[in-house]
């Protein structure tokens with residue numbers, strides 16, 4: 559049987575379950591974010607956060623671009639992505 563070594567498969571999003579669990583397991587502020595504005599990478603704990611009752615605006619400490627915003631209201635929590643290019647587990 560012929561089979562390419564690097565064959566990929568197209569499946570539905572259920573296949574992400576294990577990957578996303580691995581990515582977001584543990585302390586979330588230890589996740590490393592990469593800024594799409596300046597390219598710097600740092601743990602989320604080192605970002606600059608503007609906080610009020612309904613929102614947390616998360617900014618890159620190097621260039622001050624907004625990486626993402628976390629919004630909380632009666633319907634739950636929403637994360638709106640901005641300049642965050644990458645989120646890494648280490």
Ligand SMILES: [Zn+2]
Pocket residue numbers: 593594595596597598618619620621622623
């Ligand atoms: Zn930046």
